[in-house]
Amino acid sequence: MPRNLTFNIFRYNPQDPASVPHMDTFVLGETDSMTLFIALGRIREEQDPSLQFDFCCRAGVCGSCAMVINGRPGLACNTKVKDLPAEITLLPLPFFKLVGDLSVDTGTWFREMYQRVESWVHTERVFDPAQEEERMDNDTANRIYELDRCIECGCCIAACGTARMRKDFLGAAGLNRLARFLIDPRDQRTEREYFELIGNDQGIFGCMGLLACEDVCPKRLPLQDQLGFLRRKMALSVLPWKK
Amino acid sequence: MLTIYTDLLCIGAGLAGERAAVEVAGAGFNVICLSLVPARRSHSVAAQGGMQAALGNAAMGEGDSPDVHFADTVKGSDWGCDQEVARLFCDTAPIEMRRLASWGVPWNRVVAGVHTYYKGGKPFEKEERKEKEGLIHARAFGGTAKWRTCYASDGTGHSVLYTMDNRAAQLGVEVHDRVEAISLIHDGGNCLGAVCRCLRTGKLVTYISKATLIATGGFGRIYRASTNAIINDGGGLIAAIETGVVPLGNMEAIQFHPTGIVPTDILVTEGCRGDGGTLLDADEYRFMPDYEPEKAELASRDVVARRMTEHMLKGKGIKSPYGDHLWLDIRHLGEKHIRTKLREVDEICQSFLGIDPVHQLIPVRPTQHYSMGGVRTNKDGAAYGLSGLFGAGEASCWDMHGFNRLGGNSLAETVVAGGIVGGRIAEFLAGCELAIRTSVVRDRQALDEERVKNLVEKSGGSENVYQVREAMFDVLQEVAFIYRNGKDLESGVERLKEILARAKNVRLRSGGVGANPELALAIKLPGMVKLAQCVVYGALKRTESRGSHTREDYPERNDRDWLTRTLATWREGADVPTLDYEPATPSFELPPGDRGYGGGRIIPMDNPPAGPGADKE
Ligand SMILES: Cc1cc2nc3c(=O)[nH]c(=O)nc-3n(C[C@H](O)[C@H](O)[C@H](O)COP(=O)(O)OP(=O)(O)OC[C@H]3O[C@@H](n4cnc5c(N)ncnc54)[C@H](O)[C@@H]3O)c2cc1C
Numbered sequence: 056m057p058r059n060l061t062f063n064i065f066r067y068n069p070q071d072p073a074s075v076p077h078m079d080t081f082v083l084g085e086t087d088s089m090t091l092f093i094a095l096g097r098i099r100e101e102q103d104p105s106l107q108f109d110f111c112c113r114a115g116v117c118g119s120c121a122m123v124i125n126g127r128p129g130l131a132c133n134t135k136v137k138d139l140p141a142e143i144t145l146l147p148l149p150f151f152k153l154v155g156d157l158s159v160d161t162g163t164w165f166r167e168m169y170q171r172v173e174s175w176v177h178t179e180r181v182f183d184p185a186q187e188e189e190r191m192d193n194d195t196a197n198r199i200y201e202l203d204r205c206i207e208c209g210c211c212i213a214a215c216g217t218a219r220m221r222k223d224f225l226g227a228a229g230l231n232r233l234a235r236f237l238i239d240p241r242d243q244r245t246e247r248e249y250f251e252l253i254g255n256d257q258g259i260f261g262c263m264g265l266l267a268c269e270d271v272c273p274k275r276l277p278l279q280d281q282l283g284f285l286r287r288k289m290a291l292s293v294l295p296w297k298k
Numbered sequence: 299m300l301t302i303y304t305d306l307l308c309i310g311a312g313l314a315g316e317r318a319a320v321e322v323a324g325a326g327f328n329v330i331c332l333s334l335v336p337a338r339r340s341h342s343v344a345a346q347g348g349m350q351a352a353l354g355n356a357a358m359g360e361g362d363s364p365d366v367h368f369a370d371t372v373k374g375s376d377w378g379c380d381q382e383v384a385r386l387f388c389d390t391a392p393i394e395m396r397r398l399a400s401w402g403v404p405w406n407r408v409v410a411g412v413h414t415y416y417k418g419g420k421p422f423e424k425e426e427r428k429e430k431e432g433l434i435h436a437r438a439f440g441g442t443a444k445w446r447t448c449y450a451s452d453g454t455g456h457s458v459l460y461t462m463d464n465r466a467a468q469l470g471v472e473v474h475d476r477v478e479a480i481s482l483i484h485d486g487g488n489c490l491g492a493v494c495r496c497l498r499t500g501k502l503v504t505y506i507s508k509a510t511l512i513a514t515g516g517f518g519r520i521y522r523a524s525t526n527a528i529i530n531d532g533g534g535l536i537a538a539i540e541t542g543v544v545p546l547g548n549m550e551a552i553q554f555h556p557t558g559i560v561p562t563d564i565l566v567t568e569g570c571r572g573d574g575g576t577l578l579d580a581d582e583y584r585f586m587p588d589y590e591p592e593k594a595e596l597a598s599r600d601v602v603a604r605r606m607t608e609h610m611l612k613g614k615g616i617k618s619p620y621g622d623h624l625w626l627d628i629r630h631l632g633e634k635h636i637r638t639k640l641r642e643v644d645e646i647c648q649s650f651l652g653i654d655p656v657h658q659l660i661p662v663r664p665t666q667h668y669s670m671g672g673v674r675t676n677k678d679g680a681a682y683g684l685s686g687l688f689g690a691g692e693a694s695c696w697d698m699h700g701f702n703r704l705g706g707n708s709l710a711e712t713v714v715a716g717g718i719v720g721g722r723i724a725e726f727l728a729g730c731e732l733a734i735r736t737s738v739v740r741d742r743q744a745l746d747e748e749r750v751k752n753l754v755e756k757s758g759g760s761e762n763v764y765q766v767r768e769a770m771f772d773v774l775q776e777v778a779f780i781y782r783n784g785k786d787l788e789s790g791v792e793r794l795k796e797i798l799a800r801a802k803n804v805r806l807r808s809g810g811v812g813a814n815p816e817l818a819l820a821i822k823l824p825g826m827v828k829l830a831q832c833v834v835y836g837a838l839k840r841t842e843s844r845g846s847h848t849r850e851d852y853p854e855r856n857d858r859d860w861l862t863r864t865l866a867t868w869r870e871g872a873d874v875p876t877l878d879y880e881p882a883t884p885s886f887e888l889p890p891g892d893r894g895y896g897g898g899r900i901i902p903m904d905n906p907p908a909g910p911g912a913d914k915e
Contacts, residue, residue: 070499070812087619088561090650100764104816105808109335112527114564115649116456116642117339133649154476154498155813162336162475166467175464176402188396190432191407199404200451203460207338241402 058085060136062098063144064106068155078144079103091124091131091145095157107156115273118208121148122157128210128271148213161209168229172252176236177244195240202235202281204274211268211278223257227268227278230259234281237288246292254289262286299743301504304330305727307491309479309534310513312340313455313709314691316462316471317716318511318679318723323469325724330505332477332494334529337463341515341527342712345455346567346642348437348447349710351391355408355433357424358415358445364388366443371704373893374441374598376845376855378551378670378700378863381883383677387698387707390714395434395448398713402461404450405434416574416631438572439705441598441895447706452567452642455709462713476813477503480821482510482537482544482687483742489687490734492537493746495821500812502746504739508730509686509723512538512673513716516692520830521666522771525558525565534693536825538673539832544683545865545878547674547695549829550836553702553846554780556602558665561620562650565667566643566660568705571595573639575628577606578659579614582625593895600702600846601896603664607780610663618661625659632656664780668692668708670699670846671832674865679719682865686726690719697863700882701845753820759805763820766800770830773797778834783850787838794831795873801827828875832866835874840864843898856901857890 060083067076081098092113099106111119113132120131123146125139136143151159168174180189211227218224225233233253236242253259262282269278306322308315311333319329333340354362367388372379399405410431414421439447450457466473476497483490483506491506517532518524538544556577557566571577576584577595586594589605597605606624609615615622628636628643633656636644640655647655673689674682675696681687690696691712698711752758777790801824810817842856843849861882866875886907892900 068812071809088651090562092562099815103808104764104806105811105814107813107815111335111339111529112341112344113562114344114646116344116453117335117341117527119335119339135649135652158813160476160498162473165336165338166473169464169467173468175468176400178400180400182397182400184393184397186396188399188434191399191405192432193407193409193435196404196407197451200453200457203404203450203457204453206343206456207336239402239404241400 058141059083060085060094061142062094063142064157065146066156067153068107069153070155085136089136091134091136092120094136095131107154107158109158116206118206121208121210121213122146123148123213128213130208130273148209150213150218151209159209161207164209164212165207165228168225168232171225172229172233174232174236176239176242178241179243189241191240199235199239202231202238202276205231205276206274208273210271210273214267214271216263216265216267217261221257221261224261225253225258227282230285231276231278231281234285237285246288250289250292253285259285259289299502299504301506302330304328304505304507306330306509306511306723307505307507308332308511308513309492310340310515310691310693311337311473311475312513312515312691313342313459313462313712314693314716315511315513316466317713318513318690318720319471320462320465320469321717321720322724322727323466323471327724327727329471331466331471331473332479333473333475334478334497336475337466337473338459340459341530342455342459342709344527345709346452346565347439347569348449348454348706349395349458349713350439350442350446350704350706351395351448351710352388352444352446353392353395353434353436353448354444355430356436356445357426358438359436362444362446364392367391367446369888370442371698371707372888374702374704374707375698375700376702376893377857377861377890378548378844378882380677380697381885381887383696384698385887386677386718387711387714390718391710394710394713394717398458398461399434401465403457406449406451407432408435437569438596440568440571440596440602441704452569452640458709458713478818479533479537481742481746482541483739484541484684485735485738486543487685489684490732490738493742495818497813497818500814500817502743502750504743506732506734506739508727508732509688511688511690511719511723512681512693513689513691514693516669517829518666518669520770520826520833521774523558523563523775524666525555525563526666531822531826532829533822535672535829536822538681539828539866539868540825541684542868542870544681544687545674545867546671546832547697548671548701548836548864549832549866550840550847550864551670551701551845552666552778552833553599553668553670554603554664555667556599556606556664557626557662559646559651560618560623560661560663563665564646564650566626566646566662570626570628570640570643573635574631575626578625578627579609580616581614585609585614590895597895598702599705603780604848606664616661621663623661623663626662627659628655629657668703670701670703671695674863678722679715680722688719688723690715701847749821750817753804753806753817754810756805759803761800761804762807763804763816763823766797766804766823767819769797769800770794770827773834774830778837781848781850782837784838787834790834791831791838791874794827794834798824798827798831798873828868832875836864836866836877839877854899854901857903858901861890861903
């Protein structure tokens with residue numbers, strides 16, 4: 056006997072002067088292999104075409120559809136409704152600016168983050184098209200790839216206790232990005248230069264170690280390990296006998 | 299209306315758009331990229347498998363060269379490609395992979411020693427050479443003579459797009475995300491920019507630019523079943539065809555991927571078969587070697603997708619509530635391989651299907667995957683019809699893919715073409731000054747404002763936008779899928795004429811205020827239906843079978859009459875496009891021949907070009 060699912064969905068359209076924040080309820084019959092992607096699509100097409108939410112790849116790799124699902128930040132596209140109770144509450148991610156209903160603006164925040172951590176390889180080497188590529192150990196490549204897997208969905212920021220208190224905290228996503236360059240032999244920044252970017256309360260020393268970031272990461276990135284690694288590195292880098 | 303000026307307006311911030319943007323910004327020009335979503339969510343991020351480039355570092359790639367890559371590409375295209383462009387691409391790809399390495403892509407590298415690999419489910423050994431250790435490695439992909447596909451685990455698109463966007467941030471390229479281009483501004487001879495809708499506020503914005511690049515990716519979402527991201531609905535192509543002067547090339551050339559999962563059509567990478575995965579039928583019997591004894595599961599995509607369909611038509615598919623499907627089997631690759639080298643595949647199976655591919659079979663079927671056609675450009679990336687308009691990436695028909703592109707060639711195309719076209723745009727911009735008749739801009743703005751106003755104020759109209767889209771989906775699934783025939787295509791053309799009229803007669807059911815999603819679809823639906831008609835009408839007129847275009851009533855590849863590229867232009871007020879044709883290639887480095895797979899009869903050219911015939915594999 057298929058269930059009837061009740062969706063309580065946050066509604067607010069900041070562009071509409073008549074709109075006030077409230078919850079709307081929609082009822083939908085459950086079908087086989089139904090995900091929140093399928094369910095929200097049906098609600099929009101069959102019940103309320105003004106409902107705003109973001110899906111893009113709908114395959115769990117682009118990070119567009121993060122929202123708070125029954126109290127927990129996660130990706131909607133790969134959430135199977137059969138894993139949820141019959142009553143489902145959906146809220147937009149906190150922290151980020153609301154675009155409308157379940158849609159938030161993570162893009163602006165992440166672009167600022169790239170500038171703050173200078174999210175690119177810093178090198179003096181000039182690319183020479185006639186030369187064979189610089190060699191790299193495959194294990195190193197794999198380790199970089201591991202940290203490059205962040206999909207910038209914003210879940211870790213939305214779940215972060217520090218970010219709730221200080222808007223300028225880099226969060227796990229920002230610190231993980233820096234760690235990715237720190238272990239990349241192509242990046243020639245010194246530890247001192249890294250320290251200047253993140254050796255403060257907006258950066259690595261702002262983390263209270265509450266672990267929520269790693270808990271909610273849909274890619275299961277080892278975020279706490281990275282934070283610990285950075286903290287040790289950064290502490291060591293300011294000791295007087297290190298360069 | 300807010301008006302923004304820039305040297306280059308790059309419509310699209312996927313790999314092709316950003317690679318071009320980086321090239322142009324590096325030359326000192328001002329660049330703005332537009333994107334429906336934050337740049338890193340562009341569909342390029344979803345490409346799993348990798349990029350082809352003849353580096354020849356891997357043991358199984360020994361002896362590879364741009365020449366071998368070129369031959370694979372031309373055969374893959376079923377001789378439909380522009381051979382000068384294919385040559386340019388193959389020669390440049392290795393340099394581009396190295397450049398990406400210098401910018402930070404964590405390519406997998408050669409590890410010296412003996413390794414086991416699988417082909418057709420059986421283990422084999424290969425030895426990677428010591429002197430190649432640490433160089434960029436490659437894996438196998440369908441339709442290639444060598445292992446040539448460079449990869450970063452199975453998140454190649456992700457890693458390369460993140461690296462490219464980092465590079466763009468470093469160079470100060472502005473990305474305006476949540477902005478949708480809805481029309482091009484032009485005076486009949488020059489492109490002057492675009493009118494756009496902000497997807498945060500719903501307001502219209504005008505961008506005036508010296509050069510405009512369409513890099514909006516594929517248009518797979520005119521089909522119901524597609525591996526494409528749901529934002530891939532052809533916005534850039536719609537803006538181009540609505541000019542009435544810019545032709546779209548080979549719109550009937552649509553690729554279907556053999557392995558979309560059932561029911562959501564999410565792609566599992568060809569890398570699964572490259573690494574040794576096999577296809578099984580309802581009896582768990584491996585059927586591909588019966589059809590393709592040589593290449594089996596690794597024949598080119600069009601061939602595998604066709605054989606799968608053929609096999610299911612024989613009643614060998616597995617029945618499911620979502621229709622018939624087949625099985626993909628990767629169990630024998632082992633837990634370690636699946637959990638590391640094919641991790642995204644593992645995740646997709648677990649999260650979306652609730653199955654474990656280490657122990658269970660994966661339900662798959664062919665689904666729309668890639669658009670070979672698009673804005674027709676010359677080899678510099680300049681669009682036909684308007685000066686100052688360029689195209690690159692999947693949105694363009696540059697045309698190295700002809701009627702079938704090889705796996706791994708498209709992601710590589712985005713960066714290779716992005717670099718080359720970006721260079722040409724920088725040359726175009728040097729010393730370029732815009733002379734703008736302001737009335738041209740004003741008239742275009744007025745037209746778009748009126749379109750939006752009519753929809754929001756609900757002046758007239760009665761159709762439900764989603765139902766009209768469903769009607770379009772039905773036509774494409776029924777007449778323009780893997781097998782096509784004249785009778786069905788003809789009825790498809792007539793049905794789409796009616797659907798176009800309905801699409802222009804939509805009435806919103808919501809208020810249409812702000813970033814309203816129903817309004818966004820209502821604005822572009824008539825254009826989507828026109829793209830659908832370009833596909834169906836082009837397929838009807840092309841009375842042969844070539845690459846992915848398979849006509850049951852014309853099974854031969856007809857080099858005598860159809861070694862051509864279709865050019866579709868939409869004249870104002872027309873209900874079908876005007877079709878013109880040009881030679882597929884300006885010259886033949888590789889004269890038409892047998893692909894070596896796929897079978898089928900060929901009607902030869904009357905006067906075949908001189909030179910060696912295609913070597914038979
Ligand atoms: C699931 C999947 C896996 C794939 N795997 C591989 C692979 O392994 N190897 C390979 O070679 N190829 C692969 N491909 C194909 C390849 O990924 C694409 O062809 C390629 O990434 C397209 O890149 P692009 O830059 O042209 O477009 P995209 O990356 O799609 O970018 C398009 C950009 O245009 C923007 N845009 C679109 N419309 C508008 C508009 N109206 N206004 C403003 N902006 C707009 C979008 O927001 C986006 O930024 C795969 C494709 C799919 C679907």
